[in-house]
Amino acid sequence: MSLGNDVISIAHLIERTGDRKQRYYEKTYTENEIRLIETLNMKYVEGFFWALKESAYKAYFRINPKQIVSPKKFEVLAFDGVKATVKTPVGIMDSVVEANENYIHGVTFQSPLPPFQKGNSPLAKGVGGVESIVFQFGKNFHQEVKTIIAKKLHCNIEEVEIIKDKNNVPTLKVENQHYLLSLSHDYNWGAYAYQNVNKCTKKQA
Amino acid sequence: MEREEVKNKLEEIIKQYVTDMEAFGNISETTDLLQDLKINSAHLIDIVLDVEEAFDIEIDDESVEKMITVKDSVDTILACVKATA
Numbered sequence: 001m002s003l004g005n006d007v008i009s010i011a012h013l014i015e016r017t018g019d020r021k022q023r024y025y026e027k028t029y030t031e032n033e034i035r036l037i038e039t040l041n042m043k044y045v046e047g048f049f050w051a052l053k054e055s056a057y058k059a060y061f062r063i064n065p066k067q068i069v070s071p072k073k074f075e076v077l078a079f080d081g082v083k084a085t086v087k088t089p090v091g092i093m094d095s096v097v098e099a100n101e102n103y104i105h106g107v108t109f110q111s112p113l114p115p116f117q118k119g120n121s122p123l124a125k126g127v128g129g130v131e132s133i134v135f136q137f138g139k140n141f142h143q144e145v146k147t148i149i150a151k152k153l154h155c156n157i158e159e160v161e162i163i164k165d166k167n168n169v170p171t172l173k174v175e176n177q178h179y180l181l182s183l184s185h186d187y188n189w190g191a192y193a194y195q196n197v198n199k200c201t202k203k204q205a
Numbered sequence: 206m207e208r209e210e211v212k213n214k215l216e217e218i219i220k221q222y223v224t225d226m227e228a229f230g231n232i233s234e235t236t237d238l239l240q241d242l243k244i245n246s247a248h249l250i251d252i253v254l255d256v257e258e259a260f261d262i263e264i265d266d267e268s269v270e271k272m273i274t275v276k277d278s279v280d281t282i283l284a285c286v287k288a289t290a
Contacts, residue, residue, distance in 0.1 A: 006246075014251060023257075027250050027269065050247045057246075067239070069249060070270045168240060186245055187224070 002093075002110045004058025005182040006051045007103055007134055007191035013047050028053075028071045036079060044104060051106030052076050052095050056086040058182055059108045063090050065167040098134070105134045107182070107193045132193035141190050145183065149174075149192070155200035175200055211260075211282050215275065218255045222248040234276035256282060262289050 016024050025034055029049070037045050053074040060074070061067070068089070075087040084095040086108060095108040109130055131152075137144045142162055150157040153174060161173040162181065172181035172194050179197045184190070216232060223229045225243045228236075238244050244252070253269055256262075256278075262285040264272075272278040 008247060014248070020254060023254055024250055027253060027266070047247075054246050067273055068270065069239075069272055070266060071250065072266060 001180060001195070002059040002062045003108070003130065003180040003182050003193060003195050004055040004060070004062065005105065005107045005132060005184050005191055005193040006054035006058065007105045007184045007186050007189050008047045008051050009103055009187040009189045010044060010047065010099075010101065012187050013044060016046075030072050030075050033076050036076065040079065040081070042081065044099070047104045048079070048097055048099070048106070049076055051097055051104045052079065052084050052086055052108070055095060055106040055108040055182070055184075056088050056093055058184075059093055059110060060088040060090055061167070062169050062180070062182075065169065096130075098132075103134055103186075103189045103191075105132065105184075105191050107132055109195060129196040130193055131195075131197070132191060134189060134191040136188050137185065137190040141183075141185050145190065145192050149194070153197060153199045156202070159200055159202065172197065174198070175202065206260075206283070206286050208279060208283065211286075212275065212279050214259055215256065215278055215282065218252055218259060219244070219275075221255075222252060232275060234274065234279070236275045237273060238275070238278070239273075260286055262286055 033049065037049065042048065053071050053076065056074045073089055077085045077087055082097060086093050086095050093108045093110055095106055097104060097106045107130055133148060135148065146157060146160050146162060150160045155174060159175050162170055163173055164170050170181045170183050172179045174197060180195045182193045220229060222244050223242050228242050236242060239246060253264055257264055260282055264281065264285055268281045268285065271281050
């Protein structure tokens with residue numbers, strides 16, 4: 001099991017044009033991805049693809065913590081504007097993207113993506129047991145994530161911990177149980193995703 | 206081209222993409238671009254493109270993969286400069 005997410009602030013997306021755009025494409029995308037991008041003809045398509053690739057990279061890194069600076073090794077095989085499949089060095093993974101005028105948020109996970117109705121937000125519906133939230137954070141991203149998660153899981157905040165291993169990979173500890181957690185922030189937009197987390201059993205103080 | 210000159214030029218490029226200036230203040234050869242400087246990964250390729258323009262070189266995919274720390278990046282740039290000289 002693995003999980004990764006990536007949020008991108010639209011206000012800070014770099015617009016590349018002309019020769020720079022061409023060179024960026026050549027270094028970032030495979031030939032198949034460039035073909036896919038051209039057929040999609042989407043606004044902010046580079047942001048969508050980066051969120052997919054980076055969230056897949058994070059899901060990969062959790063399994064094999066060897067840093068790879070090679071976006072082409074995380075290849076978007078298919079993307080319909082909401083869900084995608086991404087090829088990684090450890091196999092094919094499923095991804096989902098949610099976006100609005102402020103941000104693009106991609107979540108990638110290993111388990112097969114169950115069917116969902118087009119038009120519904122699959123992340124809000126908890127597809128594959130994954131839940132995620134994107135929010136504007138202030139000064140302490142981790143503390144704010146903990147507060148939101150505690151509220152969502154009906155826990156006292158002391159029962160929620162974010163633990164990072166030596167490779168900086170986070171897990172969520174709730175009532176002494178460990179769960180997959182992925183964190184991402186870009187400028188003032190923050191996001192988390194977790195999978196199959198149980199609500200607290202103890203009564204809140 | 207001297208190593209120090211390459212390092213200074215590289216740091217100028219990196220600086221444009223760093224949001225944590227405190228981390229940038231502690232930059233050294235062992236600094237990891239993503240982990241230590243917390244550079245948004247989406248900007249890594251922009252750093253590579255800026256480096257190519259600044260040094261008039263081409264960095265292939267295999268070499269990009271090696272650019273993890275400042276030292277790795279300086280080594281990669283020097284190797285590319287030497288290869289194109």
